[in-house]
Amino acid sequence: MAFFLSAAFVYVVSLVLLLLLGATRRRRRARAAAKTTRAAGQAQGRLMLPPGSLGLPFLGETLQLYSQNPKIFFASRLKRYGAVFKTHVLGCPCVVVASPEAARTVLVSRAHLFRPTYPPSKERMIGPQALFFHQGDYHLRVRRAVQGWLGPDALRALVPDVEAAVASTLRWWEGRRDGEASTFHTMKRLTFEVGVATIFGRGMPEHVKEELRRNYYIVERGYNCFPVPVVPWTRYSQAIKARKRLGAILSGIMSELRARGGGDLGDDDLLSTLMRCRDDGGAALSDDQVADNALGVLFAAQDTTASVLTWVLKFLHDYPKLLEAVKAEQMAVYEENDGGRLPLTWAQTRTMMPMTNLVILESLRMASIIAFTFREAIEDVEYEGFLIPKGWKVMPLFRYMHHSPEYFEDPHKFDPSRFMVAPKAGTFLPFGSGVHACPGNDLAKLEILVLVHRLVTNYRYVSSPAAAAPGRARGPGPAKRDRSDPPCVACSLGLGYQIPPVPRVTFDAFSSYSSASFWFVDADAGVACFVIDYWQVAGDRAER
Numbered sequence: 293m294a295f296f297l298s299a300a301f302v303y304v305v306s307l308v309l310l311l312l313l314g315a316t317r318r319r320r321r322a323r324a325a326a327k328t329t330r331a332a333g334q335a336q337g338r339l340m341l342p343p344g345s346l347g348l349p350f351l352g353e354t355l356q357l358y359s360q361n362p363k364i365f366f367a368s369r370l371k372r373y374g375a376v377f378k379t380h381v382l383g384c385p386c387v388v389v390a391s392p393e394a395a396r397t398v399l400v401s402r403a404h405l406f407r408p409t410y411p412p413s414k415e416r417m418i419g420p421q422a423l424f425f426h427q428g429d430y431h432l433r434v435r436r437a438v439q440g441w442l443g444p445d446a447l448r449a450l451v452p453d454v455e456a457a458v459a460s461t462l463r464w465w466e467g468r469r470d471g472e473a474s475t476f477h478t479m480k481r482l483t484f485e486v487g488v489a490t491i492f493g494r495g496m497p498e499h500v501k502e503e504l505r506r507n508y509y510i511v512e513r514g515y516n517c518f519p520v521p522v523v524p525w526t527r528y529s530q531a532i533k534a535r536k537r538l539g540a541i542l543s544g545i546m547s548e549l550r551a552r553g554g555g556d557l558g559d560d561d562l563l564s565t566l567m568r569c570r571d572d573g574g575a576a577l578s579d580d581q582v583a584d585n586a587l588g589v590l591f592a593a594q595d596t597t598a599s600v601l602t603w604v605l606k607f608l609h610d611y612p613k614l615l616e617a618v619k620a621e622q623m624a625v626y627e628e629n630d631g632g633r634l635p636l637t638w639a640q641t642r643t644m645m646p647m648t649n650l651v652i653l654e655s656l657r658m659a660s661i662i663a664f665t666f667r668e669a670i671e672d673v674e675y676e677g678f679l680i681p682k683g684w685k686v687m688p689l690f691r692y693m694h695h696s697p698e699y700f701e702d703p704h705k706f707d708p709s710r711f712m713v714a715p716k717a718g719t720f721l722p723f724g725s726g727v728h729a730c731p732g733n734d735l736a737k738l739e740i741l742v743l744v745h746r747l748v749t750n751y752r753y754v755s756s757p758a759a760a761a762p763g764r765a766r767g768p769g770p771a772k773r774d775r776s777d778p779p780c781v782a783c784s785l786g787l788g789y790q791i792p793p794v795p796r797v798t799f800d801a802f803s804s805y806s807s808a809s810f811w812f813v814d815a816d817a818g819v820a821c822f823v824i825d826y827w828q829v830a831g832d833r834a835e836r
């Protein structure tokens with residue numbers, strides 16, 4: 293027996309050593325390949341393109357990207373070529389960068405050489421004058437206005453609105469029966485409410501809000517569809533029409549604001565802040581510019597935050613000890629607020645919720661809902677001896693860095709305590725970096741903190757027996773509160789919902805709605821894929 297044990301031990305140790313050796317060799321080979329390419333270029337007195345393959349003519353490597361898990365597509369090339377490589381996907385030659393240094397170069401230190409780039413159909417849908425698509429003076433001016441409005445003073449005043457939106461969303465969720473509302477859709481309701489309060493202030497009449505919501509969702513449904521504008525019944529055409537209606541709604545609101553204020557606009561929302569925004573010569577933004585930016589912010593704020601909220605709830609559900617710790621700190625706030633009778637304050641969200649904050653950071657890392665971004669080189673750029681030609685796309689891979697063992701020990705483990713020590717600079721970029729970094733990050737965190745506070749102090753997680761029935765997936769959702777339960781305890785979970793018939797997905801456990809909607813042309817399918825993927829993975833785990 294002792295002999296077998298020691299043989300097994302020797303076998304395991306040798307296997308581990310061999311694996312480590314293999315990984316080191318692969319890394320060394322990738323570095324050598326990059327060095328050889330660079331040296332060959334230097335010898336000929338010219339810059340070389342980064343290593344990698346441009347694949348087939350026209351198609352590039354798009355088929356490879358779509359026919360496998362994107363994570364594997366990128367990981368295999370990163371292993372072979374190193375942290376900077378070329379490829380050709382979705383019709384564009386592209387340089388992929390996956391090191392903090394390269395990401396910093398593209399997004400921060402030489403950001404002026406790389407402009408943000410989106411497909412024209414997406415620009416048209418959001419509004420071509422929205423700040424995401426610009427750089428230079430116009431971008432800076434609008435960004436200053438948006439950033440100012442999402443700064444600490446504005447957020448402090450916004451806490452009651454976020455609390456009210458959270459309370460009404462949870463009340464709405466509580467009343468739903470199984471199958472009526474997934475977590476993600478419910479979180480989207482919440483983020484829409486908060487977005488509207490932030491952009492348009494408190495006084496928006498309910499019927500205008502409803503029109504806004506109706507048209508917004510039509511736009512959203514068409515956002516990821518193949519753009520066929522001439523055929524009137526496609527989702528894309530419908531979305532373009534709805535976008536025009538949204539522009540008209542905003543125009544009406546602006547006229548009303550002007551009429552009411554006689555030109556002296558109030559300052560309690562983002563819309564009026566944008567209307568007051570002037571350039572150095574004193575010229576105001578046009579109504580189209582204001583509308584594109586207001587709707588752009590609504591768009592940027594919604595699915596991102598709803599996605600992260602969904603992941604936070606999933607992780608709290610999966611790690612009961614963490615849930616207990618989060619609940620303990622939230623109950624302290626609840627008690628300080630006289631059993632929830634007093635409103636939450638900005639100061640409480642900043643100082644009394646350290647554990648919840650760590651859970652949010654770790655959820656942002658694990659889910660990495662914005663897996664990457666795109667830029668385009670506006671001239672030939674030299675990076676570390678390589679050429680990034682003018683017009684090529686550049687793709688910083690955030691998720692790859694967030695899941696790299698080089699920067700995060702045991703990266704697939706959900707461990708909020710890792711954030712008690714700040715990560716190495718430039719390795720954790722859930723909100724991007726540089727001139728286009730997310731100005732809404734504090735608002736997003738505020739929404740999550742307020743939701744978690746309300747949820748864990750008023751509800752409890754339960755498992756619905758219906759959820760386990762064959763053909764149904766168990767997902768986080770509302771279960772009717774059992775009045776015999778002690779009040780003010782944790783969160784009700786356990787909705788079962790019918791899985792809609794959608795294509796299988798090939799994501800790993802930490803794919804997300806946002807990336808799913810990127811890979812699938814249909815936004816609804818994207819939502820369903822996310823739900824299926826996530827619960828299938830949960831099921832697999834339970835069987836192990």
Ligand code: HEM
Nearest residue numbers: 423424592593596597600662665722723724728730732736
């Ligand atoms: C957890 C939620 C969120 C995540 C993960 C997120 C992530 C990001 C990222 C990665 C970028 C940079 C994209 C790039 O460099 O190409 C970005 C930009 C942006 N985000 Fe967010 N975001 C979130 C919530 C919000 C919210 C709540 C708002 C507004 C209320 C917002 C407004 C914006 C805007 C306006 C930009 C463009 C900034 C510019 O181009 O200057 N985001 N976001």
